Amino acid sequence: MNIEITTTVESIEQAKQLLEKGIDTLYFGEETYGLRLPTSFSRTEQQELVELAHSYGKKATIAVNGIMHPDKMATISEYLDFLAQIKVDAITVGDPGVIYLLNKGDYPYSFIYDGHTLVTNARQVNFWAKKGAVGAVIAREVPYEELKAMSSHLDVWGEILVYGATCIHQSKRPLVRNFFSFIQAEESVGKERDLFISEPKKPETHYSIYEDTHGTHIFADNDLNLMGQLDKLVESQFTHWKLDGLYTPGDNFVAIADCFIQARQLIGEGKWTTEQMNRLNEQIEVLHPKGRGLDTGFFLMDPDEVK
Numbered sequence: 001m002n003i004e005i006t007t008t009v010e011s012i013e014q015a016k017q018l019l020e021k022g023i024d025t026l027y028f029g030e031e032t033y034g035l036r037l038p039t040s041f042s043r044t045e046q047q048e049l050v051e052l053a054h055s056y057g058k059k060a061t062i063a064v065n066g067i068m069h070p071d072k073m074a075t076i077s078e079y080l081d082f083l084a085q086i087k088v089d090a091i092t093v094g095d096p097g098v099i100y101l102l103n104k105g106d107y108p109y110s111f112i113y114d115g116h117t118l119v120t121n122a123r124q125v126n127f128w129a130k131k132g133a134v135g136a137v138i139a140r141e142v143p144y145e146e147l148k149a150m151s152s153h154l155d156v157w158g159e160i161l162v163y164g165a166t167c168i169h170q171s172k173r174p175l176v177r178n179f180f181s182f183i184q185a186e187e188s189v190g191k192e193r194d195l196f197i198s199e200p201k202k203p204e205t206h207y208s209i210y211e212d213t214h215g216t217h218i219f220a221d222n223d224l225n226l227m228g229q230l231d232k233l234v235e236s237q238f239t240h241w242k243l244d245g246l247y248t249p250g251d252n253f254v255a256i257a258d259c260f261i262q263a264r265q266l267i268g269e270g271k272w273t274t275e276q277m278n279r280l281n282e283q284i285e286v287l288h289p290k291g292r293g294l295d296t297g298f299f300l301m302d303p304d305e306v307k
Contacts, residue, residue: 029046
């Protein structure tokens with residue numbers, strides 16, 4: 001069974017480290033068209049990253065998964081042409097308007113459907129497969145029991161986030177900026193601020209929040225870690241794994257990616273044991289950023305509890 005691992009990337013140097021560890025696909029792009037990326041790369045850097053991935057015999061996927069309002073739709077064709085020129089392997093797309101342009105333009109790269117929280121069933125995935133998608137990013141809110149039932153009905157592969165931050169809300173509105181305006185404060189609203197909100201009467205909750213040109217992004221209280229559930233994913237034929245380093249910078253993210261690479265090898269060799277899983281899980285807990293929790297998200301929830 002061929003397990004493919006995709007990771008985000010924050011720099012050229014980190015990309016080299018990840019490729020040398022053995023990841024299969026680098027995932028990156030620019031903030032204008034891509035959502036929630038660790039770094040917004042220049043066009044020159046994007047070309048360099050594509051060439052770097054190919055030099056290792058690996059792939060490069062570009063994030064074009066934003067909701068393209070008229071201002072961005074006006075310039076998206078030029079970007080799609082640029083991605084063809086630098087020979088990207090695939091792009092992630094969620095906006096039907098972009099998919100229309102892809103099919104109309106007959107671009108040389110494939111696309112992966114990424115409709116975020118909307119991708120919750122096989123019928124939807126298969127609809128976009130008929131429009132040309134080679135795979136789909138499965139919503140983080142789909143629990144294991146539903147994933148298992150979905151698997152045999154998918155016409156294309158589904159990507160599962162196995163590590164990283166989970167976005168639970170996106171709004172085009174500048175919610176953080178509006179708050180600071182209300183209290184008459186001049187503050188930065190970007191990711192670098194590490195801003196968060198908490199639930200009323202639950203000060204221990206920590207929902208990361210920031211703004212960019214796509215609006216406001218709010219993340220789950222804990223980041224996701226499915227190291228202990230990889231055997232379930234493999235049994236259900238979900239063999240495209242994604243690691244997101246949005247809030248896990250530098251060498252620590254590379255080391256965490258290496259833990260999943262080791263897990264893949266052990267599973268492939270039939271040597272996956274509870275002891276090995278615990279060993280790698282402990283390493284991830286040490287490497288994960290302090291102050292950010294880890295759990296299994298919606299994965300182990302009863303489907304009836306997911307609203």
